[in-house]
Amino acid sequence: MPDNKVLFTDPRLKDVPLIAIMQYTPEVIRTYPGEVFMSSQYGNQIYGWLGQYWKDRGAVDCPGGSVSHFGVGIAEYLGGSPIAIIGQDLCFKDEYYCNNVGKLLDSTVSDTHSIDRKEGAVNITNMYGEDVLTTPIFVAFKMWFDNKFKAMKSQGNTVYNLSDGGLSFENTEEVKFVDFIEKYGKEIPKIVPVRAKLTADKENIIRELVAGYKLLGNVTEASRE
Numbered sequence: 001m002p003d004n005k006v007l008f009t010d011p012r013l014k015d016v017p018l019i020a021i022m023q024y025t026p027e028v029i030r031t032y033p034g035e036v037f038m039s040s041q042y043g044n045q046i047y048g049w050l051g052q053y054w055k056d057r058g059a060v061d062c063p064g065g066s067v068s069h070f071g072v073g074i075a076e077y078l079g080g081s082p083i084a085i086i087g088q089d090l091c092f093k094d095e096y097y098c099n100n101v102g103k104l105l106d107s108t109v110s111d112t113h114s115i116d117r118k119e120g121a122v123n124i125t126n127m128y129g130e131d132v133l134t135t136p137i138f139v140a141f142k143m144w145f146d147n148k149f150k151a152m153k154s155q156g157n158t159v160y161n162l163s164d165g166g167l168s169f170e171n172t173e174e175v176k177f178v179d180f181i182e183k184y185g186k187e188i189p190k191i192v193p194v195r196a197k198l199t200a201d202k203e204n205i206i207r208e209l210v211a212g213y214k215l216l217g218n219v220t221e222a223s224r225e
Contacts, residue, residue: 008032019074021062022047050208054200064144072148072159082158084180088145089166090138091126127161127168134167146170 005027008018014033022040029036039060040047047059061073068088075083121133149159149171160180161172168174 005031019060021070049212050205053205053208061148063148064141066141068141069144069148072145076152076157081156082160082184083152084160084162084184085145085169085172086162086177088141088161088163088169089126090142090163091124091132091134091167093130093132124167126165127174128165130165138167142167142169 005025008028009031011033017035017037018028018032019037019039020029022038022044029038039062040051060070060077062070063073068085072083072085120135122136122139124132124134124139126132146169149169152159153171159169159172161169161174162177162180164176
């Protein structure tokens with residue numbers, strides 16, 4: 001979201017690499033003070049369209065399409081082992097559940113307006129056997145994670161679930177955050193990113209973009225007729 005731009009302009013971020021998908025907010029990419037690495041999902045139409053004009057260096061796996069899945073993909077791509085996830089509760093308890101956050105953030109909604117916090121709720125059990133609520137999209141997120149962790153386990157990589165009180169994921173080990181830190185926490189050397197020279201056919205990329213913009217204009221005009 002454009003409003004997030006201010007969060008990515010802090011000069012202290014110059015030493016923090018940003019790994020983002022190609023569809024990320026352009027304003028953030030242009031103003032980010034540190035190194036920026038772009039990735040995309042195979043099957044993405046824009047990637048398939050313009051990707052033929054530069055050397056393919058691979059892509060970070062992002063099953064499910066969310067930032068959470070992308071984070072797991074980055075950890076795996078960078079060779080992390082073991083990998084831990086935290087904050088992936090994917091469920092809520094009682095009054096804390098809200099399926100439509102937009103209504104809560106909408107300033108036009110009166111304080112006296114009744115909001116059904118359990119609208120579209122799905123009943124589910126968390127890792128402690130407690131009855132909780134979740135959303136259909138979070139159920140889908142869990143399924144994507146389950147499939148991903150199954151593949152990672154078959155490759156010998158262990159995934160720890162530190163999301164205390166959240167949903168269980170197949171092929172993970174559930175531990176407390178403090179226990180994970182005591183076992184695996186250590187200071188790691190700073191990783192200095194190395195900028196790779198982009199091999200790209202810039203003329204053809206520009207030609208394709210111009211042609212695409214013209215085609216869009218033609219479609220827009222035709223739709224008005």
